[in-house]
Amino acid sequence: MDAKLSAFNTNINSKYSQGIVLRESLQSPERFWLDQAKKHISWKVLPKIAYSYPSSTQKHLVKWFPDGLLNVCYNALDRHLPEHHDKPAIIYKSPVSLTSQTITYQHLYDSVISFTKVLVKHNISAGDTVLIYMPMIPQTIIAMLACARLGAIHSVVFGGFSASEIAKRIDDCRPKVVLAATCGIESGSKIIKYKQFVDDAFKIVRFKPSVKIFYQRDMYYTPLDYSLGDRDWNLEVANASNITLPPIDFFDSNHPLYILYTSGTTSTPKGVLRPSGPHAVNLVFTMKYFFGLSSNQTMFCTSDLGWVVGHSYVCYAPLLFGATSVLYEGKPVGTPDPGAFFKVIQDTKANVFMTAPTAMMVLRREDNNRTYRNKYDLSSIKGYFFAGERCVPEIAKWWVNHTLNTNMVLDNQYNFGNDAYSIDHWWQTESGSPITGICIGTSENSNQIPSVRFGSAGMPLAGVDLRILKSSDALDTESSTSNLIEEADAGTVGNVVIKLPLPPGFFSGLWNDNKRFNESYFTRFPGFYDTGDVGYIDKDGYVYIMSRDDDIINVAAHRLSTSSIEEVVVKDKHVAEVCVIPKPHSIKGSVPMAFAVLNSQPATDITLNISNLVRNQVGAIASLYPQNILFVSRLPKTRSGKILRKTIRTMVAKAMETAPNFSTLSPVPSPPTIDDPTIIQDIWKAVVAHYSEMSSKL
Structure with missing residues (x-):
């Protein structure tokens, strides 16, 4: 099967620069990824080994750049200061709080240093865990980067999760400190009282962190109980100002950067572990080659920081790349109207915009006649990207016409040429970055960029050896395994898998649960990562992700x-x-x-x-x-x-x-x-x- 797939990939991708990059990354992964690591990241100890794993039967335990040492916070901030200290790092737009703020790299660095002192004051050091329960505000990013600076492992919990869900995560990752805001804001009239959720969670947790540091927001300024470990964020920063920090430390490339729990379930959530070095390398790679950005440009991603997309493309990737990130606290409609996203694009001159297909559906319902869209200048955009769930062709075609202000009758394929691209792509919490998509940065020649096929999530990105395996009803549970793994023909729906080893940036495990890590992802199809999705690859190499395994309908055996x-x-x-x-x-x-x-x-x-x-x-x-x-x-x-x-x-x-x-x-x-x-x-x-x-x- 390996030889067949290799020939298949070579045949379908050789005419596109993205395909050439993919082939190089699969045929010479050591050379390819060491080159990327040297190009894009500042290392204390430069890696000389691309990857290693315990044995040929344990490729899921791959370690990328195992001999390298780095600090992710240093790469996101310190190294940019000599030449770009006054460059905008974050543009904060919050229509729900009527706040707009531009934060330079110097200002962000100073704020992170100040909060790092707070963490040191509370005895946080490398390997400790810190739980963060905060909304889309600059302090959330400051907290994440301060943890990364010390080698502490942060776990951001999506704002608005219930007390029981917070408690599950506290009991699982056992943080030394909990960081929270007193509230989140849904709109001018709807306040989500985070402080109350945290207090209620502490009533039911088995493990109780000794300290809870709250960032007081004006919309919900509430008394703190110091006897229960409550502390005020700003007072803590002021009281720690005289602390002298030791020289910045550098960590093993595979030291965990964060734990991110998959969305709430009735059982214990899975704590996805992200390795620092491989993730940093892949994020910078995708900023340049996938999104087609340069470091003097701006990215606007609407994802919440509590989800993997927000981790990657609101916080880490833009800063590692030295670009500007838009931090948006609001919704596509209602804050204040269906022109909210487009206004932010115009105000920030964003070059790349990323959102979820659901937001596009809402906008189609609320602004189908372009009343709001046409109020704003979107000429700065070179690419619109959407992910989170499959974008059906009808919505994708509508979005193209909506954003380009046209009324084209679109077939199933479109070559954007000089127009701003609209690209569906696919990834998972476990991957940490896109698995498939259309790379608009691999070539300046539009003829070298594959056309978009509506309904498709594009083609595999570098390092992704993606396969479609024939489906069998006997393989519909995680515990099932198959000794007869067979690749599906082009156009045939099957199980979407990735041949091991996984590329840099994918998760390295589940927090304190190696057994679940192995059984959930690598047992069903030995030698492959089971994505849990079904889909197909057409004869030209375009990948179609149709649904999760459990979203398959079996109609009369079809x-x-x-x-x-x-x-x-x-x-x-x-x-x-x-x-x-x-x-x-x-x-x-x-x-x-x-x-x-x-x-x-x-x-x-x-x-x-x-x-x-x-x-x-x-x-x-x-x-x-x-x-x-x-x-x-x-x-x-x-x-x-x-x-x-x-x-x-x-x-x-x-x-x-x-x-x-x-x-x-x-x-x-x-x-x-x-x-x-x-x-x-x-x-x-x-x-x-x-x-x-x-x-x-x-």
């Missing part, structure tokens, strides 16, 4: 991804967004069930039209019956914009179990990541109404 159905449903002009889940069926096993949000009220019933669209474009086997299309006012989402598909799927299963004796309240609790818990009850009512109507027709 495996269909929910995403392939969703992308057809939104072609109906009335549909703004949709979530498709499997509904149990007595004969076919499962059939699709669609929950759709409308952007305009149709004059007549459109369920038959949607059903026919799916029948014609996916196939009759898809079996999306009109009665299984439900219209709802909104979909349950995480605070980062991902649709909570599993929650909806569980509701449908519960309704089937209990029919016709439905409970008034939803039997499915609100996930800790949910943006608005009240939506759960709305969806439950829709599900109950559906099954009640079905029962009345029997």
Whole structure:
């Protein structure tokens, strides 16, 4: 299989500079990555070894640049000061607090040094853990960098997580200190009281850190209880000002930079460990070659710092690269209007913009006629990038026309030429940076850059030996393994895997859980990293990530991804967004069930039209019956914009179990990541109404 794939990659990618880079990184990984490490990072001890692992059977334990020593904070700040001390490092835009601030590299460095002294005062040193529970404010980045400077391992918890979720993470990573803001702000009128969540978490934790340092925000200035370990951020900085810091220390390349827990679950969250050196090398590589940025340019990523995208492309990557990062505290709409993102682009002259497809769907619903978009100059942008979940072709095409202010009829492929690129790409918390996408920085010649194919997440990035393995229902659980691993043909949907060893920057383990690390990712397909996603590669090498493994619908023994159905449903002009889940069926096993949000009220019933669209474009086997299309006012989402598909799927299963004796309240609790818990009850009512109507027709 190895020889076949190598020939396949060579054939499909050789005409693009991105493909040439990929081939070089796979054929000569030692030379390729040592070159990148030397080019982009300042090392105390320059690595001479690219990678090593214990044995040929343990390639998942790869260590990149094992003989190198570095400090990530030094690379993000100190090394830029001689020539760029007055250059903007962070542009903070907070429409919810009516705040705008430009922070230079010198100012950021001084602030990090001041807070590093606070951590030293509280006996934080290399290897200690620090939990950070803060919103999109400069102090969050200051805290992250101060930890990195000392070699302490930070764990940022997404703002607004419940007390129980905070407690789980405290008990798992056992931090010496908890850093928090007193509140987050959703809008001018909605305050999220972080202080209360932290206090409630401390009532239920088994492990109690001795100190909680709170950054007091004007919107929720609250009394602190020093007897319970509460401390005031600004007072701590003032009281530690006379501390003399020892010379900066440098750490092993594979020293953990941070722990980032995968989004809340009913079991113990998985604490993804990120190795410092490999991550730094890959981040700078992607800034230059993937996003096509230069160090005098500006990146605007809308992700929260509590998620992996925010870690990588709001905090670390722009600063390691010496560029400017936009730190945005707000939403795509409502803070104050659907022009919020575009106003920030104009004000900051951002060159790259990155957001989630969900935000694009919201903007399509709220600004479809470009009333707000056309108020702003977007000429500084060279690339729009979106990730978080699959961007269906209809939304991607709409975004191109929306941002370019055109009304083109777009086919499935588009060459942007001199226009600003719009690029879907794919990555995971575990990867720490993009796995696939279209690299716009590998060549200045647009002919050397692959065209965008709508629905595709691009092509593999450097170091990613991506494969599609034939799917088998016997392999639908993490505990299953296969001795017959076979590569799928081009265009055939299967399990998306990456051949080991993983490239630099991927996670190096799970915090204190080596057994789970091995079983969750490397047991099912020996010799490969199991991404947990399904998709396919077309004959030209474009990768299509369709859905998670558990978002596959098995209709009469035919495996269909929910995403392939969703992308057809939104072609109906009335549909703004949709979530498709499997509904149990007595004969076919499962059939699709669609929950759709409308952007305009149709004059007549459109369920038959949607059903026919799916029948014609996916196939009759898809079996999306009109009665299984439900219209709802909104979909349950995480605070980062991902649709909570599993929650909806569980509701449908519960309704089937209990029919016709439905409970008034939803039997499915609100996930800790949910943006608005009240939506759960709305969806439950829709599900109950559906099954009640079905029962009345029997």
